Amino acid sequence: MALLLLRTQLVHPASRYRLLAALTLLLAASLGACDGPLAAAEPATTPYLESATERRALLEAALWQPELPYSRELLDSYGFSDLGWELLPEQTSASRPLTVTDAKRLEAGLGLTLGELTEHAPVELPTSRAGWRALGETVFTQLPLREDGYLTWLASRPSRWPDLGVTPNADGTVRGLVVFQARNSRPAVGVTCVFCHGGDGIVGRGDRELDVGAIRAEHAAEGGRDMSELLSWGPGRADVTDDGVPSVTAIPDMWGLGHAQYLNHSGAIAVSAPGTLAVRFETQYIKGHRMRSRPARQLMWAMERFLTGLQPPRESLTPTPSPTPTSDAIRAGRQQFNATCAGCHAPDAGFSGGLVAADTLAVDPAVATTPERGTGSYKVPSLIAVSANAPYFHDGSMPSLEALLESGHPFGVLDTQARQHLLAYLHTL
């Protein structure tokens, strides 16, 4: 068995927040063991909601490479009590789904009407975990994250949707596109998180059909600009940086965030404590709305609660392997996994891990070294529902698990039998 294995370099040392998080989890587990109902309760508040100082501490702990331009922008403006983004007014939290009817009106040049909006910020905050998660799902699916010119254009070109990977829902709404009152009080088209992370109609699934590059290229072409280079992104992929260096990545699934130690493929953001994700989301919404307003923080906290608890709908996702693996093969695969894979893809961490230096991997290092967010490393991805998560790698360059294990895994190749056993086991994750 040819096996080259496991030279993991965990780059970022554990922080005090990780210890705090562990203690919090331990306490929660203890409470849960003693009192069932308490296990489903949520604390009334969290440091993220309490003060700018706490939010600043979360941000600084997360941006462990502060000199990256991505980090610099946030560190320069976020989490100060008396200046910067803390002084921004709160955004509207009302929206309604964009409908095919809206699109046809836009296509006919009739303009967009505001219609009846739904306020998503609740009058009373949830008191249970389920309540917070339900609110978070509403935010994920309904709250406009960004308002960009090409979105209005897209909404007005329903005839192009099939080629661009945009699929109307059965109820006549359009996944991920909403109408809301923009910053100049006029109706606008906004994009929500499920625009990219709602593939196959499954909340949290990276959309493998959505062709953001083609949308932007077509939009630009109609405006007289040549952005045809974006056509090379292909469906399900995008470059979310602006540093002049191509770094196209696959749109990821959201499962496993509850275990994530890092965000972004290059791990530019360390998840060190509860609230880290909320800070991340808040800054995304601020930038998406041109730094003119900030989202309601309770909604960002709700989205963190939702996404950290998000589980893949396995019955909808996982393809049935053929032939069906035997229990012996699965057992052997588990042993193989524990011997050769678990060092990085830790089973007790959602089969994810820390960072691995890019120069130790047999993959394209471009995304790990991009000027804006490059850390020199790649994060070890979660393997939750991995058999349904193709394509693989940060750039979606590996079409199947079989192909990945036959030739492409960064740390080496197993022999045929070991590979088959491992595949049998991976189908169960």
Add this chain to the structure above:
Amino acid sequence: MRTSLLTLLIAGVALSGCLEAFDAPREGTSDTADTTSDTSDTSADTSDTGNPPDTGNPPDTNSAPGNPSFSLVYISGHLGHYDSCPDQALPAAGIDGAGQAEPDGASDDAANCVDPCGGWGCEAAELNLRLINNGTVPLTNVVLTDLELLLAPDDFTLPTRAHAVTVDGDTLPTTLGVGEVIDIRVQFTGLLAYRDYRSANSDSDGAFDSDCASTNCGINGARVRAVFASFPLKQEATSPTLYPVTDIDT
């Protein structure tokens, strides 16, 4: 004579207090954000990334009765989006008459397009500031007098012009009461691409592009400095590095 010396002494103590406040590290911060300062303070510190650490004028508690005073605080901003309207971006040589808002009726697409313009993504650069009247008398005739871009690595200065200076969509109020706080939006002309500008205007030895790893000169951004006046006072605010609006930055 004794009165004059006493006045000077008091003024010196007051100025000293202000400078100490600027130099003091901020609570829970790594002293990177920025930025306002009395224009009389020309010794502003700068961090190793080129961003000044001072973050705003502290309220002037030394104001005597009848003393005018105001402070400026940076809130947010961006450098616009000119991909589809490059002719609306700042000429490489800068603009004369920097800082003066254009008269009503300015017709620039970007200037009139505070949102994605007709779906084509043309958008004016923008700086949002908070102005606080922390004096003991109303302020009158507050105006923007200077506006410029500061490009790394050496704060190369490029004057620009404001298209609009507004508060909640209206023009600046003519009078600002004692203790009144207003959030001012300055929309201005930005560059098409800061990175390209540096390359095109670099020294013959390519100094602008050298050693970018330590100076952030390779990034597509710039700081923005605005000076407001209400005779006889002037205050300036300098943003941290701002960036152009992008279509898909997550």
